[in-house]
Amino acid sequence: GAVVSQHPSWVICKSGTSVKIECRSLDFQATTMFWYRQFPKQSLMLMATSNEGSKATYEQGVEKDKFLINHASLTLSTLTVTSAHPEDSSFYICSVYGPGQENSPLHFGNGTRLTVT
Amino acid sequence: AQSVAQPEDQVNVAEGNPLTVKCTYSVSGNPYLFWYVQYPNRGLQFLLKYITGDNLVKGSYGFEAEFNKSQTSFHLKKPSALVSDSALYFCAVSQPDSWGKLQFGAGTQVVVTP
Numbered sequence: 300g301a302v303v304s305q306h307p308s309w310v311i312c313k314s315g316t317s318v319k320i321e322c323r324s325l326d327f328q329a330t331t332m333f334w335y336r337q338f339p340k341q342s343l344m345l346m347a348t349s350n351e352g353s354k355a356t357y358e359q360g361v362e363k364d365k366f367l368i369n370h371a372s373l374t375l376s377t378l379t380v381t382s383a384h385p386e387d388s389s390f391y392i393c394s395v396y397g398p399g400q401e402n403s404p405l406h407f408g409n410g411t412r413l414t415v416t
Numbered sequence: 417a418q419s420v421a422q423p424e425d426q427v428n429v430a431e432g433n434p435l436t437v438k439c440t441y442s443v444s445g446n447p448y449l450f451w452y453v454q455y456p457n458r459g460l461q462f463l464l465k466y467i468t469g470d471n472l473v474k475g476s477y478g479f480e481a482e483f484n485k486s487q488t489s490f491h492l493k494k495p496s497a498l499v500s501d502s503a504l505y506f507c508a509v510s511q512p513d514s515w516g517k518l519q520f521g522a523g524t525q526v527v528v529t530p
């Protein structure tokens with residue numbers, strides 16, 4: 300069964316609005332969650348590393364005020380795209396990791412297709 | 417800095433024929449190497465990984481990969497391709513002290529024709 304649940308699977312929003320994407324770890328306590336972004340026909344790029352109970356670590360070039368990450372519990376991390384613009388349209392995917400998962404394959408969510416009109 | 421290269425944007429193969437998807441890497445130390453597959457509008461499915469040990473790694477769905485340290489390669493192989501293997505394949509690398517933080521190759525689209 301699924302280890303990671305990502306919701307919604309797709310969302311369309313108007314320019315200027317905010318969108319929240321949820322990533323849930325179903326099978327274990329995820330102390331760390333990773334958020335990736337994938338543009339059409341391109342690879343996945345790591346956006347940020349989310350650690351439970353602390354601030355997320357953002358990769359170079361990713362605006363932390365635009366992509367708000369909250370990891371308030373061991374099973375849930377959220378990514379909020381604030382004041383979305385058409386160039387934010389992309390496929391967002393999370394992966395989860397936790398104690399006892401060392402050397403285990405990383406589990407990914409099914410992704411969220413965001414379209415900003 | 418580490419990098420992962422998948423030199424082929426697309427690989428075409430007839431069903432029943434061997435399938436190879438190439439991957440080379442450039443990292444310091446002893447990296448962890450992965451292969452994932454992605455179907456349209458879906459997340460990534462894990463195929464296999466190399467951490468240490470035997471250079472030939474067997475994974476899901478009949479796939480295998482061989483770690484070649486001297487050539488810094490980790491090519492994905494399947495002896496007999498299926499039409500259902502048509503998908504986007506990603507090679508990825510991480511450092512032992514950064515488990516979970518993957519750097520992905522550009523991806524290779526595999527097209528298996530009946």
